[in-house]
Amino acid sequence: ARADIENQIARTTMVVTFFNPAGRQQEGQVLLPVPSGAVLKSFAMEGTNGEFQAKILPKEEARRIYDDIVRRSKDPALLEFAGFGAVESSVFPIPPRRETKLRLVYEELLPADLDRIDYVLPRSESLDYRVKWNIEVNWRVKGGIATAYSPSHEVSPQKEDGRMRVRLGDRINPGPFRLSVLRRKKKEAVASFLTHPDEKGDGGHFLLLMAPPARDDDAPKLKREVTVVLDRSGSMAGEKLDQARAAALQVVEGLAKGEFFNLIVYNEAVDRFSAGPVEVTRENVVRARTFINGIRVSGGTNIHGALREAVAQPVRKGAVPIVLFLTDGLPTIGETSEKRIRGKISDANKNRRRIFTFGVGVDVNTPLLSRLADDSRATATYVL
Structure with missing residues (x-):
């Protein structure tokens, strides 16, 4: 028929x-x-x-x-x-x-x-x-x-x-x-x-x-404010780090002019590319590339400290705030309790950033990453 x-x-x-x-x-x-x-x-x-x-x-x-x-x-x-x-x-x-x-x-x-x-x-x-x-x-x-x-x-x-x-x-x-x-x-x-x-x-x-209603192609597009948070603990050495660098650079270069980004890397310590999200410009992308290529691995994993820095940043007006958080291990430095990490990050996330989590390998705390994502209206992704 x-x-x-x-x-x-x-x-x-x-x-x-x-x-x-x-x-x-x-x-x-x-x-x-x-x-x-x-x-x-x-x-x-x-x-x-x-x-x-x-x-x-x-x-x-x-x-x-x-x-x-x-x-x-x-x-x-x-x-x-x-x-x-x-x-x-x-x-x-x-x-x-x-x-x-x-x-x-x-x-x-x-x-x-x-x-x-x-x-x-x-x-x-x-x-x-x-x-x-x-x-x-x-x-x-x-x-x-x-x-x-x-x-x-x-x-x-x-x-x-x-x-x-x-x-x-x-x-x-x-x-x-x-x-x-x-x-x-x-x-x-x-x-x-x-x-x-x-x-x-x-x-x-x-x-x-x-x-939902049909997409209006003439409607103004929402701007994104993306903060990439990368694990630089010792277990990230080798191919993991190369892939993380490439992914971070792809995110930054994929943003449009007028959008915003920041980069945060962590092991025991937490370092930032900028004190807050910066606008996508040719100069800022060149600086970001240098920052990403300079990442070196060592030490433990301060998940709570890195996330706290990410969600506490000031938000750019008119932009959708997003965090892309990557780790390959369990929290070993600073706050290590899954329950307390979730509670503290939820309290610190005053600007309601969505936290998209990415777990790499078999040693990640999947309940923690999944719940961090769920609590912020985002999703968790795992790569073996």
């Missing part, structure tokens, strides 16, 4: 394969569920020039036919399509011991709930994985798609330039395929709330989909 959707208008193309196991030609009776309100555009056997006569039954008539078949005990599973319409037709001839493919195209206006648009492709839950089913959905929404979700199948949407593509392979879950998208808005967030009650109790489940 393939669905091409423009905003709320969906055009679905289904190719259905029939197999005649008998030794003679057969006539096939076709009853295919389709969404209520769909309009049939074409119904043809592949490899022939003409089209078959077919009609879409409204959901009330389709339900009557489903009930009649169930009463005759031919296919009780048809009741799962109650609420859908149906395409009814006869197909002749179906050659003996051969496959015949039918191509069905229908269009529909998809239902929308505020900013959410829903698409459903009916399919029986009684079919198993051996019955192949391929799905491709190409969806374009004016203004763009904020997010997409399928409550029935695992999907990995590919979004580009206001369009979205979803593909599912042969061996996918039986049952109807459902896909919802949220329309993006330029100046406000969008959200949708879905509920699913528990039929056996008083509880249930809910899903809240939210997406």
Whole structure:
């Protein structure tokens, strides 16, 4: 099946394969569920020039036919399509011991709930994985798609330039395929709330989909104030130090003019490139390169002292203050209690700097680094 959707208008193309196991030609009776309100555009056997006569039954008539078949005990599973319409037709001839493919195209206006648009492709839950089913959905929404979700199948949407593509392979879950998208808005967030009650109790489940406003390319970009804090204890000798130097220089050179930076290095002692963050200029970057290349390793690890220096700096007005903190070991100098380090740094961080921590090797105090990051609304990263 393939669905091409423009905003709320969906055009679905289904190719259905029939197999005649008998030794003679057969006539096939076709009853295919389709969404209520769909309009049939074409119904043809592949490899022939003409089209078959077919009609879409409204959901009330389709339900009557489903009930009649169930009463005759031919296919009780048809009741799962109650609420859908149906395409009814006869197909002749179906050659003996051969496959015949039918191509069905229908269009529909998809239902929308505020900013959410829903698409459903009916399919029986009684079919198993051996019955192949391929799905491709190409969806374009004016203004763009904020997010997409399928409550029935695992999907990995590919979004580009206001369009979205979803593909599912042969061996996918039986049952109807459902896909919802949220329309993006330029100046406000969008959200949708879905509920699913528990039929056996008083509880249930809910899903809240939210997406932020579209990025305004004309909006002024936030300036960053980045302080890089590097461990220069004896265990950082060799390749670790080379990589730390390269990373620090990459951060500084990656900042834009008008942004700010500082460098702090520590072992037993704590040294700073500058008393406070400086603006990115050619002269300051050259000075920073000299400072970084001059780092030498020795001694222990004063984590608390280095972090205290970083968070106590004055903040540049209008900039987002960030600390990038790197260590390869445990605190060995000064305050060494994990709990007290966290408490003291939290108290000293009056300007609410985000502390992104980087642990190198296997000897780091991962709980300390993770909690320092969590407490400051940042993240921790570990490299073995």
